[in-house]
Structure formats: structure tokens, C-alpha cells
Amino acid sequence: MELASLTSGLALIGMVLAVGVVVLELRGVLHSKSKPYLIGLGLGSFFLMLRAFTLHEPSFIALEAVKVIAAVSALVFPRNEHLAELAEELAVM
Helix, strand or coil, X not given: CCHHHHHHHHHHHHHHHHHHHHHHHHCXXXXXXXXXXXXXXXXXXXXXXXXXXXXXXXXXXXXXXXXXXXXXXXXXXXXXXXXXXXXXXXXXX
């Protein structure tokens, strides 16, 4: 199987995953900080990043890489409630 065909199929799966979790989040089924949402977004963006890499599209690679890094970091380092409260207090000032 050719690499372009493989990444094309992965890109399709990636689009379905990324758009699917966003739609489910907008419908109130998933929360944007839930594990299924973050995994779906991260995996979908990773597949799209692979396709962009194959097509030599640096701006799209960067965009998808940022989404992958954000999703993975949110999974590895969950929200710290103390820091969130501090940020809210600073925003009020």
C-alpha cells in the first residue's frame, strides 16, 4: 500500500474523530476536558498531521501539532483547581 493512500485514509479517520468530538461537545454529550474528548481530538489531529507531513504542508503540520500537544498536555497534566481559582481572581482585578 502506498504511503499517500494510507495517510489519506488516516486523514479521513482524523477528520471524523476531530469533528465528531467537537460536535458531541457542542451538543453537551462530551465535556471539552473529558478524556474521550481529548483523546479523540488528539488522535484525530495526529492523523491529520501525518497527512500534512506527507503533503509537505508546514503550516498545517504546525497547526495540528499544537492541537496534539494541547490535548496530550491536558491529559497528562489535568486542571489544577487552585491555579484555576487564582487565574479567575486575577482576571477579575
